[in-house]
Amino acid sequence: MIGLWMSERERIWKKKRVLILCSAYLLILAIYIAKLIYSGVGLYDYGEGKAALHNLNLSWFVLQDMSFIIQAIILPIFAVSTLCDEIHSGCYRLYMLRPFRRYQHWSIKLIALLEVVLVFIIGTYVISMISGWIFLPHSQSAILYHTTEPIGFWEANLYTIKLYLMHVLTCLLMIMMSSVICFFVPVSVVAFMIIFCFPFLMSVINSEFIIMNNPFSIVLDVLSPTGHSIFWVYILGSLMVTSFISFVRWKTKSI
Template identity: 35%
Template structure:
């Protein structure tokens, strides 16, 4: 199983499309950080007011826009390219000749894409932390999202890590949804369009599933005690349903 996973990781990162997406993502993160450096403040998109950007809040404030592009474009393009792309091109017919169980191939692909998602998350976290430390004012107080009560700087570290962990979870929800769709829609462009439409449809059904389109506010609210149950229920439920559909379809799909 480890050998298949390593093979999938190599295949993902040996593709020019993956490297181009990764470079585009880094440039996006840098551009948004630079805009915060120029203005010195951040106007929150959901009417919460204006926040002064400092070394403690930059790593999560910058993700307001970054997460939007990440969850709607960058990662779905990566997922569709690797899932639908391999099915549509017939590449998996060659990989299936190896002496492994059928479900192991699909599991290895999903685990490799999960690891790649973590690489994207880790990159933005490192850039945000170092940029905040080097280029932004250092603050002695830390304010959590939507709170007027000052916290100590030591609270910033677990808060930032929690944000990125939850954002990674949301990206994995998108991955599992994509894995189910791609097995029914093998053309990459069509699969991407269906994933986009389905994300909008699910958001109309359950408000917390706006995380599939614009996750920032829902994540910040989920980090607070109140109002987080629906978020976790929707995220966990959608992952479970998508996994069931994905693996059931994979076992029955003719390659």
């Protein structure tokens, strides 16, 4: 399994388009951080307030917009390249001749996609934290979303970690949804457009499904003192449904 995982990693990261995509993301991230630092103020989505920026909360507002780029653009591009292009082109047939069960191939491909997401999220976290410490005032406390009482230095850092981990969870849902679409749609461009548009359609049907491409405001509610318990019903339920469909489709698909 380790050899299978290493092989999948090499196939993802050694493509030239990955270097271009990573460079473009870093440029966008740098521009956005510079914009926030210059303004000195972070604005919450939907006009729900603002906060003076400092070293503890810069990473919150960086994630607010970068989360959409990761889930709606970066993740679908990698998903289509890793799943749709390889499976429907026929080149994956040779890969399937290796002595591993189908579910192992399926799980390794999804783990490799999750690794890609983790690289972008962890990179965003580290760069935003370093930028906050270098370019913004240092604070020993921070005020959370929908609260008035400040929390201490370590509590604020723990909150930031929770915020980014919640984003990883919502990205996992997008990975599973993308796998379902890629297994059914043979054309890469069409698959990408469906992956991009489907969350918007679902959020029109029910606003809770905004967690698929722009989860920041809902995650803030989940981590606030009042909580947002229905979030767990939607995300865990959606994960189970998409995982089941993806696994069954992978087991039964002709490669």
